[in-house]
Amino acid sequence: MVVRPRSAVIAAPDAFPPAGVTAIVFDVVGTLVEPAVTVADTYAAAGKRQGVDLDPATVARRFATAWRRQESIDAVAAIPFATSRDRERERWREIVTDVFGPGGATAAIFADLWAHFALPASWRTVRRGATLAQAAIDAGLVVAVASNFDERLLAIAPHLDPLARAAAVFPSSEIGWRKPAAEFFRHVERRLERRPDQLLYVGDDPDLDVTAAANAGWRSLLVG
Numbered sequence: 001m002v003v004r005p006r007s008a009v010i011a012a013p014d015a016f017p018p019a020g021v022t023a024i025v026f027d028v029v030g031t032l033v034e035p036a037v038t039v040a041d042t043y044a045a046a047g048k049r050q051g052v053d054l055d056p057a058t059v060a061r062r063f064a065t066a067w068r069r070q071e072s073i074d075a076v077a078a079i080p081f082a083t084s085r086d087r088e089r090e091r092w093r094e095i096v097t098d099v100f101g102p103g104g105a106t107a108a109i110f111a112d113l114w115a116h117f118a119l120p121a122s123w124r125t126v127r128r129g130a131t132l133a134q135a136a137i138d139a140g141l142v143v144a145v146a147s148n149f150d151e152r153l154l155a156i157a158p159h160l161d162p163l164a165r166a167a168a169v170f171p172s173s174e175i176g177w178r179k180p181a182a183e184f185f186r187h188v189e190r191r192l193e194r195r196p197d198q199l200l201y202v203g204d205d206p207d208l209d210v211t212a213a214a215n216a217g218w219r220s221l222l223v224g
């Protein structure tokens with residue numbers, strides 16, 4: 001099966017998988033799966049359950065700012081982009097606090113949202129990513145996922161297509177590094193026992209996926 005990617009940063013952009021690649025590693029959110037209900041609507045509903053009324057447009061605006069703030073914290077940390085289960089949980093606690101404010105309901109809203117996004121049913125397949133993953137499997141390549149998502153991904157993946165088709169799942173909290181750190185990619189190389197030039201990273205983020213993987217010596221492909 002030959003799939004023609006919409007855009008490509010690979011040596012032979014008209015062929016997938018590209019020659020010489022023996023393993024393909026996919027980003028998760030926005031590439032293989034996406035929230036079944038938008039983040040803004042999900043947050044607004046969680047707020048409402050705790051008696052906090054916030055319209056989805058306000059949530060979306062505050063969420064985007066909060067997300068960027070957390071990325072900045074990681075970028076300027078003493079060890080940039082190092083992470084852990086505690087750091088990932090704290091990231092989301094702070095994002096929820098930035099969105100809803102430090103009021104008494106925020107702890108309950110955070111617990112609600114943390115549990116919500118840990119459920120396979122809260123996610124749905126991105127058809128294009130699933131097609132690429134299956135094309136790679138059909139071509140006899142190893143398919144894995146490596147994500148800035150945290151350890152909740154380990155429980156979700158076996159129950160959610162196409163994540164369940166992956167031979168290995170690498171969440172950032174378990175690697176100890178987030179993209180765009182080169183160490184993130186080095187860890188996956190070691191675990192898959194591949195050289196950088198044998199690996200293709202597929203993702204929807206031009207910086208965190210495509211540029212970061214290319215900087216680590218991998219081939220990379222932008223989708224979405």
Ligand SMILES: [Mg+2]
Pocket residue numbers: 027028029030031203204205
């Ligand atoms: Mg993504």
